[in-house]
Amino acid sequence: MIRYFLLILLIWCFTISDVQSQHVAQLSEENKLTKATQEILVKLPHLSGESLQFSNFNNNVVVITFFASWCPPCRVELKHLDQLYRKHHTKGLKVIAINYFEDFDDFSNDQKLMKFLKKMQLEFPAIKGDEAISAKFGNITRIPSLFIFNRQGHLVFKSVTGGSSISMENLEGIITPLLVNNIPETNIKKQFDQLQSDYWDTPIPLQGTPPENFHLLAKGISVKDCANCHVDKFQEWSESLHSETMGNGVLGQYPHFDASSIAQCNTCHAPMSEQWQYLPQGNSWAENSKFDQSLLKEGLSCAACHLRNHQRNAPPLKEGKISLSAALHGAAVRSSYFEDSKFCAKCHQHQEGPQPGGKFVENTYQEWLQSPAFKKGQTCQSCHMPDRKHLWKGIHDKQMTLSGVSVSYTTNLENPKIGDVINTSLTIQNTETGHMFPTYTTPAIFVKTALLDINGRAIPGFYEEKIIQRRLNMSTYPWTEYFDTRIAPDESVTLKFDRKIPSNAKSLKLWIWVEPDHFYEGFYRSILKNSPNHRGYKQLSQALQTTLDRQYALFSKTIQIQ
Secondary structure (H helix, E strand, O other): OHHHHHHHHHHHHHHOOOOEEEEOOOOOHHHEOOHHHHHHHHHOOEEEOOOOOHHHHOOOEEEEEEEOOOOHHHHHHHHHHHHHHHHHHHHOEEEEEEEOOOOOHHHOOHHHHHHHHHHHOOOOOEEEOOHHHHHHOOOOOOOOEEEEEOOOOEEEEEEEOOOOOOOHHHHHHHHHHHHHHOOOOOOHHHHOOHHHHHHOOOOEOOOOOOOOOOOHHHOOOOHHHHOOOOHHHHHHHHHOHHHHOOOHHHHOOHHHOOHHHHHHHHHHHOOEHHHOOEEEEOOEEEEOOOOOHHHHOOOOOHHHHHEEOOEEEEOOOOOOOOOOOHHHHOOOEEOHHHHOOHHHHHHHEOOOOOOHHHOOOOEHHHHHHOOHHHHHOOOHHHHHOHHHOOOOOOOOOHHHHHHHEEEEEEEOOOOOOOOOEEEEEEEEEEOOOOOOEOOOOOOEEEEEEEEEOOOOOEEEEEEEEEEEOEEEEOOOOOOEEEEEOOEOOOOEEEEEEEEEOOOOOOEEEEEEEEEOOHHHHHHHHHHHHHOOOOOOHHHHHHHHHHHHHOOEEEEEEEEEOO
8 A cells, every 4th residue: 555655656746747847048037036036935934954034045046946755856856955055055055945745645744844854954944835935936736846046036947857856967067157157146347447447448549659758769569669678578478378369360360350350359369459450430440540560460468458548557566666667658657456357357258248058258257256266365467477477377388277276096906907997086176276177168178087008099998088168059149058067166077987907908097188279279170171262271270280289288197007
């Protein structure tokens, strides 16, 4: 009789109606965690865990699940959510469990429910649901039913499966990006003050004629002119990627771009009016008589950051330092703005445009705002311009990458032999990077483990790999996100390998391979393959080779097979 009754319960869970589990693309008012809904939730009877308050909803990622103590899939889902809550609650994750359909035949005993909750030891609020709250969620007809809201209170995912739970991996894959990357409720544009708007109004207005009292060495606006006095900064800039923002990869595309498309690239890659062949004029474009091809090739130059109408702008002088440049080009206007991450945000944070996966394509400033680095007062300049060096090292530099992550591995066998079963794990953790690792959509990191044959090739079936990357589908508009497996600050990715060693294995290799320009490698290959008559073919060929030359092994460990 008991078996028959449990079977009825399971059938009831599965068959009340069709399975529904989906990402919610259209964010309408009907799909918002409204104030009215919050008021009902807060007033419902408290069962266990922390008390539910209105503060639970303020700029937090909110997960709401409907459950019953007699429902096996509900128990599994609650365990998953409890693990996630304990792991991420400090980052703004809130979970609310609503008890519903508890009164089912002989399961109506409240003591059984409280015993169940005591055993679960949930840290998040558990409350008693009713028909009013059920109506707010589309009338719950099956359990478990789960709803995930982003920081703006928009419903971004729902699962009303009835009879099955969502895996821990899938839950974390949905929730983690919302915690780290989601745009705050106030539009990000509001975070940029008037100084930001004025200083980075692009194209940067023409410098005009230099003042007559300027020394001859200070009248030019090329990096070579600045190098007359600032030799060390010129050398640092020359070694940086800022000096290559107008390299072959960009210039090779320009022959097939119109003025508007070129302007979009120039906004960050070459922001000075003197670098623009065409300037905006109303709704069209006009030939720029001050256009300088040599300045265009300098890309993000000294003048782009430090010069406005020939006025020098710079950070406050270091303690004990004096400026001797006033006699050459007048005293510089000094501002702490140059030491603020907002200074970098013009190019490293999109403020408009597509938001695949709920976040801007270039989202580094926002990632930093959500990171421990922000809370510690560490700015972009702290890591990328230490001691004010103009090197801006990042993912392209192996030592810089190693300073931001830690790599470790374990193995059950130090001297493995043919026929042994070997178990290894390779872990990379984002320990010091003040944003997602890696930031942006261009790089890709490959965590790999393989058994190799005598020729050093991976033996088929004896290879494992994880890709760390944010990959987008740009073939249609609006763009969508294939996946985002990047590592949030203080989080890690582990690759496990478990195999019986075959007779043709000569070594086991664990390695982490970094491709800083992975996206562009594929992009250049596609153009070169499909457009052999492209007018920038030679430049793009050179750009492709550059992307390949910049790949490197971040970590490598080889264990010989005895």
